[in-house]
Amino acid sequence: MSFDHPVVVEPLPGPRLPAPVVQPTGVHETLADMQDSDTPPLADDTPIARAAQAAVTAMARVGDPLPRPAQTRVMVVANQKGGVGKTTTTVNLAASLALHGARVLVIDLDPQGNASTALGIDHHAEVPSIYDVLVEGKPLADVVQPVIDVEGLFCCPATIDLAGAEIELVSLVARESRLQRAIAAYEQPLDYILIDCPPSLGLLTVNAMVAGREVLIPIQCEYYALEGLGQLLRNVDLVRAHLNPDLHVSTILLTMYDARTRLASQVAEEVRNHFTSEVLRTSIPRSVRVSEAPSYGQTVLTYDPGSSGALSYLEAAREIALRNAEAEAVAAEAGYATGAATGVYAQQPRMIDQHSTMEGNR
Ligand SMILES: Nc1ncnc2c1ncn2[C@@H]1O[C@H](COP(=O)(O)OP(=O)(O)OP(=O)(O)O)[C@@H](O)[C@H]1O
Ligand SMILES: [Mg+2]
Numbered sequence: 001m002s003f004d005h006p007v008v009v010e011p012l013p014g015p016r017l018p019a020p021v022v023q024p025t026g027v028h029e030t031l032a033d034m035q036d037s038d039t040p041p042l043a044d045d046t047p048i049a050r051a052a053q054a055a056v057t058a059m060a061r062v063g064d065p066l067p068r069p070a071q072t073r074v075m076v077v078a079n080q081k082g083g084v085g086k087t088t089t090t091v092n093l094a095a096s097l098a099l100h101g102a103r104v105l106v107i108d109l110d111p112q113g114n115a116s117t118a119l120g121i122d123h124h125a126e127v128p129s130i131y132d133v134l135v136e137g138k139p140l141a142d143v144v145q146p147v148i149d150v151e152g153l154f155c156c157p158a159t160i161d162l163a164g165a166e167i168e169l170v171s172l173v174a175r176e177s178r179l180q181r182a183i184a185a186y187e188q189p190l191d192y193i194l195i196d197c198p199p200s201l202g203l204l205t206v207n208a209m210v211a212g213r214e215v216l217i218p219i220q221c222e223y224y225a226l227e228g229l230g231q232l233l234r235n236v237d238l239v240r241a242h243l244n245p246d247l248h249v250s251t252i253l254l255t256m257y258d259a260r261t262r263l264a265s266q267v268a269e270e271v272r273n274h275f276t277s278e279v280l281r282t283s284i285p286r287s288v289r290v291s292e293a294p295s296y297g298q299t300v301l302t303y304d305p306g307s308s309g310a311l312s313y314l315e316a317a318r319e320i321a322l323r324n325a326e327a328e329a330v331a332a333e334a335g336y337a338t339g340a341a342t343g344v345y346a347q348q349p350r351m352i353d354q355h356s357t358m359e360g361n362r
Contacts, residue, residue, distance in 0.1 A: 072192065073324065100314075103191050106195075107208075115196040123157040125160055139186070149298060166203050179211040213248070214249075217251070219267075222256070252271065252275050287308050
Protein backbone atom coordinates (compact mmCIF):
# COMPACT_ATOMS: atom_id res chain seq x y z
CA MET A 1 0.00 0.00 0.00
CA SER A 2 1.41 3.40 -0.84
CA PHE A 3 0.52 6.96 -0.01
CA ASP A 4 2.45 8.85 -2.63
CA HIS A 5 0.24 11.97 -2.61
CA PRO A 6 -2.77 12.99 -0.65
CA VAL A 7 -6.06 12.31 -2.37
CA VAL A 8 -7.82 15.57 -3.05
CA VAL A 9 -11.49 15.36 -2.51
CA GLU A 10 -14.01 18.04 -1.83
CA PRO A 11 -17.10 17.40 0.24
CA LEU A 12 -19.57 15.12 -1.50
CA PRO A 13 -23.27 15.11 -0.73
CA GLY A 14 -24.47 11.75 0.42
CA PRO A 15 -24.84 9.77 3.55
CA ARG A 16 -21.40 8.20 3.77
CA LEU A 17 -19.02 11.16 3.73
CA PRO A 18 -18.71 13.39 6.76
CA ALA A 19 -18.22 17.13 6.45
CA PRO A 20 -14.73 18.15 5.28
CA VAL A 21 -12.09 18.78 7.86
CA VAL A 22 -10.06 21.95 7.48
CA GLN A 23 -6.40 21.07 7.60
CA PRO A 24 -4.36 23.13 10.04
CA THR A 25 -1.71 23.43 7.36
CA GLY A 26 -4.20 24.91 4.90
CA VAL A 27 -3.51 22.17 2.38
CA HIS A 28 -6.31 20.25 0.68
CA GLU A 29 -8.39 17.70 2.43
CA THR A 30 -7.15 14.16 2.14
CA LEU A 31 -8.91 10.84 2.31
CA ALA A 32 -7.62 10.68 5.86
CA ASP A 33 -10.31 13.21 6.65
CA MET A 34 -13.02 10.99 5.32
CA GLN A 35 -13.10 8.57 8.22
CA ASP A 36 -16.61 7.91 9.35
CA SER A 37 -17.37 9.46 12.67
CA ASP A 38 -17.94 6.03 14.17
CA THR A 39 -14.44 4.91 13.17
CA PRO A 40 -12.63 3.90 16.38
CA PRO A 41 -9.93 6.36 17.48
CA LEU A 42 -6.49 5.65 16.12
CA ALA A 43 -3.86 4.28 18.40
CA ASP A 44 -1.20 6.17 16.47
CA ASP A 45 -2.58 9.55 15.40
CA THR A 46 -0.03 10.43 12.72
CA PRO A 47 -0.69 11.45 9.10
CA ILE A 48 0.36 8.00 7.90
CA ALA A 49 -1.88 6.26 10.40
CA ARG A 50 -4.77 8.51 9.40
CA ALA A 51 -4.14 7.83 5.72
CA ALA A 52 -3.99 4.10 6.43
CA GLN A 53 -7.25 4.28 8.31
CA ALA A 54 -8.86 6.23 5.48
CA ALA A 55 -7.65 3.67 2.97
CA VAL A 56 -9.18 0.88 5.05
CA THR A 57 -12.45 2.81 5.22
CA ALA A 58 -12.49 3.51 1.49
CA MET A 59 -11.56 -0.06 0.61
CA ALA A 60 -14.34 -1.33 2.83
CA ARG A 61 -16.74 0.46 0.50
CA VAL A 62 -15.57 -1.57 -2.48
CA GLY A 63 -18.30 -4.03 -3.23
CA ASP A 64 -20.91 -1.66 -1.80
CA PRO A 65 -23.26 -1.39 -4.74
CA LEU A 66 -23.71 2.12 -6.09
CA PRO A 67 -27.02 3.23 -7.59
CA ARG A 68 -27.23 1.89 -11.13
CA PRO A 69 -28.40 4.11 -13.95
CA ALA A 70 -31.90 3.60 -15.30
CA GLN A 71 -30.40 2.98 -18.71
CA THR A 72 -26.92 2.40 -20.06
CA ARG A 73 -24.78 5.53 -19.73
CA VAL A 74 -22.51 5.90 -22.71
CA MET A 75 -19.67 8.22 -21.71
CA VAL A 76 -17.21 9.57 -24.24
CA VAL A 77 -13.84 10.28 -22.64
CA ALA A 78 -12.42 12.96 -24.88
CA ASN A 79 -9.86 15.73 -25.04
CA GLN A 80 -7.89 16.28 -28.21
CA LYS A 81 -4.95 17.32 -26.09
CA GLY A 82 -2.60 14.36 -25.72
CA GLY A 83 -1.47 12.83 -22.46
CA VAL A 84 -4.07 14.42 -20.17
CA GLY A 85 -5.21 11.15 -18.64
CA LYS A 86 -8.04 10.03 -20.96
CA THR A 87 -6.99 6.39 -21.04
CA THR A 88 -5.98 6.28 -17.39
CA THR A 89 -9.33 7.77 -16.44
CA THR A 90 -11.31 5.45 -18.72
CA VAL A 91 -9.82 2.21 -17.42
CA ASN A 92 -9.65 3.18 -13.76
CA LEU A 93 -13.14 4.64 -13.62
CA ALA A 94 -14.46 1.59 -15.46
CA ALA A 95 -12.76 -0.75 -12.99
CA SER A 96 -14.00 1.32 -10.05
CA LEU A 97 -17.58 1.19 -11.29
CA ALA A 98 -17.32 -2.54 -11.91
CA LEU A 99 -15.90 -3.09 -8.41
CA HIS A 100 -18.99 -1.32 -7.12
CA GLY A 101 -21.16 -3.89 -8.86
CA ALA A 102 -21.84 -2.26 -12.23
CA ARG A 103 -21.44 -3.98 -15.60
CA VAL A 104 -19.08 -1.88 -17.65
CA LEU A 105 -17.74 -2.01 -21.20
CA VAL A 106 -14.64 -0.08 -22.22
CA ILE A 107 -14.40 0.63 -25.93
CA ASP A 108 -10.84 1.39 -26.95
CA LEU A 109 -11.16 3.83 -29.84
CA ASP A 110 -7.52 4.83 -29.97
CA PRO A 111 -5.17 3.10 -32.45
CA GLN A 112 -2.49 3.26 -29.74
CA GLY A 113 -4.50 0.57 -27.91
CA ASN A 114 -3.46 1.89 -24.50
CA ALA A 115 -6.78 1.09 -22.82
CA SER A 116 -6.56 -2.51 -24.09
CA THR A 117 -3.01 -2.79 -22.71
CA ALA A 118 -4.02 -1.35 -19.34
CA LEU A 119 -6.85 -3.88 -19.07
CA GLY A 120 -4.55 -6.77 -19.93
CA ILE A 121 -6.33 -7.44 -23.24
CA ASP A 122 -4.30 -8.84 -26.10
CA HIS A 123 -4.46 -6.45 -29.07
CA HIS A 124 -1.97 -7.65 -31.63
CA ALA A 125 -2.90 -7.17 -35.28
CA GLU A 126 -4.91 -10.42 -35.67
CA VAL A 127 -7.18 -9.88 -32.69
CA PRO A 128 -10.80 -9.03 -33.64
CA SER A 129 -11.19 -5.42 -32.65
CA ILE A 130 -13.14 -2.20 -32.90
CA TYR A 131 -11.68 -1.79 -36.40
CA ASP A 132 -13.69 -4.82 -37.54
CA VAL A 133 -16.80 -3.34 -35.98
CA LEU A 134 -16.43 0.10 -37.53
CA VAL A 135 -15.06 -0.76 -40.94
CA GLU A 136 -16.18 -4.35 -41.56
CA GLY A 137 -19.52 -4.14 -39.76
CA LYS A 138 -18.75 -7.03 -37.38
CA PRO A 139 -21.09 -7.25 -34.34
CA LEU A 140 -19.64 -5.74 -31.19
CA ALA A 141 -20.43 -8.99 -29.35
CA ASP A 142 -17.87 -10.80 -31.54
CA VAL A 143 -14.96 -8.66 -30.39
CA VAL A 144 -15.72 -7.88 -26.73
CA GLN A 145 -13.53 -9.70 -24.21
CA PRO A 146 -13.93 -10.03 -20.43
CA VAL A 147 -11.26 -8.38 -18.30
CA ILE A 148 -9.73 -11.16 -16.24
CA ASP A 149 -9.06 -9.34 -12.97
CA VAL A 150 -12.32 -7.47 -12.56
CA GLU A 151 -15.73 -9.09 -12.59
CA GLY A 152 -18.31 -7.21 -14.65
CA LEU A 153 -15.70 -5.38 -16.72
CA PHE A 154 -15.38 -5.94 -20.47
CA CYS A 155 -13.22 -4.47 -23.19
CA CYS A 156 -13.51 -4.00 -26.92
CA PRO A 157 -9.85 -3.77 -27.93
CA ALA A 158 -8.18 -1.56 -30.52
CA THR A 159 -5.41 -2.80 -32.76
CA ILE A 160 -3.02 -0.88 -34.94
CA ASP A 161 -5.46 -1.42 -37.88
CA LEU A 162 -7.50 1.38 -36.41
CA ALA A 163 -4.85 3.87 -37.50
CA GLY A 164 -6.17 3.59 -41.06
CA ALA A 165 -9.82 3.70 -40.08
CA GLU A 166 -10.13 7.50 -40.12
CA ILE A 167 -9.43 7.42 -43.86
CA GLU A 168 -11.33 4.20 -44.60
CA LEU A 169 -14.43 5.49 -42.84
CA VAL A 170 -14.65 8.53 -45.10
CA SER A 171 -16.06 6.54 -48.00
CA LEU A 172 -18.39 4.32 -45.96
CA VAL A 173 -22.14 4.71 -45.55
CA ALA A 174 -23.20 6.38 -42.29
CA ARG A 175 -19.57 7.00 -41.46
CA GLU A 176 -20.32 9.07 -38.34
CA SER A 177 -22.82 6.68 -36.78
CA ARG A 178 -21.22 3.28 -37.23
CA LEU A 179 -20.25 2.95 -33.59
CA GLN A 180 -23.67 4.12 -32.45
CA ARG A 181 -25.30 1.43 -34.60
CA ALA A 182 -22.96 -1.25 -33.28
CA ILE A 183 -23.74 -0.28 -29.68
CA ALA A 184 -27.48 -0.21 -30.38
CA ALA A 185 -27.26 -3.78 -31.70
CA TYR A 186 -25.26 -5.02 -28.68
CA GLU A 187 -27.70 -6.90 -26.52
CA GLN A 188 -25.71 -7.56 -23.35
CA PRO A 189 -27.04 -5.65 -20.33
CA LEU A 190 -24.64 -2.88 -19.36
CA ASP A 191 -24.69 -0.03 -16.88
CA TYR A 192 -21.87 1.96 -18.45
CA ILE A 193 -19.99 2.12 -21.72
CA LEU A 194 -16.82 4.21 -21.51
CA ILE A 195 -15.23 5.14 -24.82
CA ASP A 196 -11.53 6.05 -24.78
CA CYS A 197 -10.95 8.52 -27.63
CA PRO A 198 -7.71 9.28 -29.45
CA PRO A 199 -6.11 12.72 -29.00
CA SER A 200 -7.81 14.20 -32.07
CA LEU A 201 -11.22 15.39 -33.19
CA GLY A 202 -11.42 13.22 -36.32
CA LEU A 203 -14.01 10.69 -37.42
CA LEU A 204 -13.23 8.26 -34.60
CA THR A 205 -14.01 10.86 -31.95
CA VAL A 206 -17.09 11.97 -33.92
CA ASN A 207 -18.28 8.34 -33.94
CA ALA A 208 -17.89 8.27 -30.17
CA MET A 209 -19.79 11.54 -29.80
CA VAL A 210 -22.63 10.26 -31.95
CA ALA A 211 -22.77 7.03 -29.93
CA GLY A 212 -22.77 8.62 -26.48
CA ARG A 213 -24.93 11.07 -24.56
CA GLU A 214 -22.29 12.24 -22.12
CA VAL A 215 -18.82 13.64 -22.65
CA LEU A 216 -16.30 13.25 -19.84
CA ILE A 217 -13.33 15.58 -20.20
CA PRO A 218 -10.20 14.85 -18.20
CA ILE A 219 -8.21 18.03 -17.65
CA GLN A 220 -4.62 17.87 -16.55
CA CYS A 221 -3.78 20.43 -13.88
CA GLU A 222 -1.01 22.25 -15.75
CA TYR A 223 -0.50 25.55 -17.49
CA TYR A 224 -1.84 24.73 -20.97
CA ALA A 225 -4.75 22.75 -19.57
CA LEU A 226 -7.49 24.95 -20.98
CA GLU A 227 -5.95 25.55 -24.37
CA GLY A 228 -7.97 23.85 -27.07
CA LEU A 229 -10.88 23.21 -24.74
CA GLY A 230 -12.98 25.75 -26.62
CA GLN A 231 -12.44 23.78 -29.81
CA LEU A 232 -13.49 20.56 -28.11
CA LEU A 233 -16.63 22.23 -26.77
CA ARG A 234 -17.46 23.68 -30.19
CA ASN A 235 -17.20 20.17 -31.62
CA VAL A 236 -19.58 18.90 -28.97
CA ASP A 237 -21.97 21.69 -29.98
CA LEU A 238 -21.65 20.83 -33.66
CA VAL A 239 -22.32 17.15 -33.09
CA ARG A 240 -25.27 18.02 -30.87
CA ALA A 241 -26.69 20.38 -33.50
CA HIS A 242 -26.36 18.02 -36.43
CA LEU A 243 -26.01 14.44 -35.30
CA ASN A 244 -26.87 13.79 -31.66
CA PRO A 245 -29.19 16.21 -29.85
CA ASP A 246 -28.62 14.46 -26.51
CA LEU A 247 -24.89 15.04 -26.38
CA HIS A 248 -23.59 17.21 -23.56
CA VAL A 249 -20.56 17.60 -21.33
CA SER A 250 -21.67 15.93 -18.12
CA THR A 251 -18.39 15.48 -16.30
CA ILE A 252 -15.00 17.12 -15.99
CA LEU A 253 -12.28 15.40 -13.99
CA LEU A 254 -9.09 17.10 -12.87
CA THR A 255 -6.17 14.73 -13.29
CA MET A 256 -2.53 14.57 -12.22
CA TYR A 257 -3.22 17.08 -9.49
CA ASP A 258 -0.10 17.88 -7.52
CA ALA A 259 -1.21 19.44 -4.25
CA ARG A 260 2.31 20.76 -3.65
CA THR A 261 2.19 23.22 -6.54
CA ARG A 262 0.32 26.49 -6.57
CA LEU A 263 -0.15 26.16 -10.33
CA ALA A 264 -2.25 23.01 -9.92
CA SER A 265 -4.60 24.70 -7.48
CA GLN A 266 -4.83 27.78 -9.71
CA VAL A 267 -5.74 25.67 -12.73
CA ALA A 268 -8.24 23.70 -10.66
CA GLU A 269 -9.82 26.90 -9.41
CA GLU A 270 -10.09 28.34 -12.92
CA VAL A 271 -11.71 25.19 -14.25
CA ARG A 272 -14.12 25.03 -11.31
CA ASN A 273 -15.08 28.68 -11.79
CA HIS A 274 -15.98 28.14 -15.42
CA PHE A 275 -17.61 24.72 -15.11
CA THR A 276 -19.31 24.94 -11.77
CA SER A 277 -21.56 21.91 -12.01
CA GLU A 278 -19.62 19.64 -14.34
CA VAL A 279 -16.34 19.34 -12.42
CA LEU A 280 -16.20 16.44 -10.00
CA ARG A 281 -15.27 17.35 -6.46
CA THR A 282 -12.75 14.55 -6.48
CA SER A 283 -9.47 15.24 -8.27
CA ILE A 284 -6.98 12.56 -9.24
CA PRO A 285 -3.55 13.15 -7.69
CA ARG A 286 -0.32 12.60 -9.55
CA SER A 287 0.65 9.14 -8.39
CA VAL A 288 3.48 6.82 -9.36
CA ARG A 289 1.26 3.79 -8.81
CA VAL A 290 -1.23 5.05 -11.39
CA SER A 291 1.48 5.36 -14.03
CA GLU A 292 3.06 1.99 -13.15
CA ALA A 293 -0.12 -0.09 -13.32
CA PRO A 294 -0.49 -0.31 -17.15
CA SER A 295 2.93 -1.89 -17.54
CA TYR A 296 1.54 -4.84 -15.54
CA GLY A 297 -1.60 -4.95 -17.70
CA GLN A 298 -3.62 -3.79 -14.72
CA THR A 299 -5.65 -0.88 -13.49
CA VAL A 300 -4.43 0.79 -10.32
CA LEU A 301 -7.47 -0.71 -8.61
CA THR A 302 -5.96 -4.17 -8.78
CA TYR A 303 -2.30 -3.15 -8.92
CA ASP A 304 -2.33 -1.17 -5.67
CA PRO A 305 -5.88 -0.94 -4.32
CA GLY A 306 -4.91 1.11 -1.28
CA SER A 307 -2.92 3.75 -3.16
CA SER A 308 -4.12 7.33 -3.35
CA GLY A 309 -4.72 6.94 -7.10
CA ALA A 310 -6.97 3.92 -6.61
CA LEU A 311 -8.90 5.57 -3.80
CA SER A 312 -9.43 8.74 -5.85
CA TYR A 313 -10.77 6.85 -8.83
CA LEU A 314 -13.12 4.89 -6.55
CA GLU A 315 -14.33 8.17 -5.11
CA ALA A 316 -14.74 9.75 -8.55
CA ALA A 317 -16.78 6.74 -9.68
CA ARG A 318 -18.97 7.06 -6.61
CA GLU A 319 -19.54 10.71 -7.38
CA ILE A 320 -20.44 9.98 -11.01
CA ALA A 321 -22.98 7.35 -9.94
CA LEU A 322 -24.50 9.46 -7.16
CA ARG A 323 -24.82 12.60 -9.28
CA ASN A 324 -26.70 10.63 -11.87
CA ALA A 325 -28.97 9.06 -9.29
CA GLU A 326 -29.75 12.55 -8.01
CA ALA A 327 -30.46 13.80 -11.54
CA GLU A 328 -32.75 10.85 -12.16
CA ALA A 329 -34.60 11.49 -8.90
CA VAL A 330 -35.07 15.17 -9.77
CA ALA A 331 -36.29 14.25 -13.24
CA ALA A 332 -38.68 11.64 -11.85
CA GLU A 333 -40.07 14.19 -9.42
CA ALA A 334 -40.51 16.70 -12.20
CA GLY A 335 -42.60 14.04 -13.89
CA TYR A 336 -40.77 13.32 -17.06
CA ALA A 337 -38.80 10.31 -18.12
CA THR A 338 -35.19 11.03 -18.96
CA GLY A 339 -32.33 9.25 -20.47
CA ALA A 340 -30.11 8.95 -17.41
CA ALA A 341 -28.03 11.97 -16.42
CA THR A 342 -29.25 14.22 -19.15
CA GLY A 343 -32.26 15.23 -17.06
CA VAL A 344 -30.60 17.92 -15.02
CA TYR A 345 -27.39 18.57 -16.82
CA ALA A 346 -28.84 18.98 -20.27
CA GLN A 347 -31.07 21.74 -19.00
CA GLN A 348 -28.18 23.84 -17.81
CA PRO A 349 -27.08 26.75 -19.96
CA ARG A 350 -24.58 25.69 -22.52
CA MET A 351 -21.08 26.27 -21.32
CA ILE A 352 -19.45 26.78 -24.65
CA ASP A 353 -20.19 30.46 -24.89
CA GLN A 354 -18.78 31.12 -21.47
CA HIS A 355 -15.78 29.11 -22.35
CA SER A 356 -15.16 30.83 -25.65
CA THR A 357 -15.14 34.05 -23.68
CA MET A 358 -12.72 32.52 -21.25
CA GLU A 359 -10.42 31.52 -24.06
CA GLY A 360 -10.64 34.97 -25.54
CA ASN A 361 -9.58 36.40 -22.21
CA ARG A 362 -6.52 34.31 -21.86
N1 LIG B 1 -2.74 10.43 -11.90
C1 LIG B 1 -1.61 10.16 -12.56
N2 LIG B 1 -0.43 10.13 -11.93
C2 LIG B 1 0.72 9.86 -12.59
N3 LIG B 1 0.79 9.62 -13.89
C3 LIG B 1 -0.35 9.63 -14.58
C4 LIG B 1 -1.62 9.90 -13.97
N4 LIG B 1 -2.58 9.87 -14.92
C5 LIG B 1 -1.96 9.58 -16.07
N5 LIG B 1 -0.64 9.44 -15.87
C6 LIG B 1 0.38 9.14 -16.88
O1 LIG B 1 0.38 10.18 -17.84
C7 LIG B 1 0.57 9.64 -19.13
C8 LIG B 1 -0.61 10.04 -20.02
O2 LIG B 1 -1.77 9.44 -19.50
P1 LIG B 1 -2.85 8.79 -20.48
O3 LIG B 1 -2.20 7.81 -21.42
O4 LIG B 1 -3.95 8.28 -19.66
O5 LIG B 1 -3.28 10.08 -21.27
P2 LIG B 1 -4.14 10.15 -22.61
O6 LIG B 1 -4.88 11.44 -22.57
O7 LIG B 1 -4.93 8.93 -22.79
O8 LIG B 1 -2.98 10.19 -23.70
P3 LIG B 1 -3.20 10.12 -25.30
O9 LIG B 1 -3.70 11.45 -25.68
O10 LIG B 1 -1.84 9.81 -25.84
O11 LIG B 1 -4.20 9.03 -25.55
C9 LIG B 1 0.72 8.14 -18.98
O12 LIG B 1 2.07 7.82 -18.92
C10 LIG B 1 0.05 7.86 -17.64
O13 LIG B 1 0.59 6.72 -17.00
MG1 LIG C 1 -5.00 7.60 -24.42
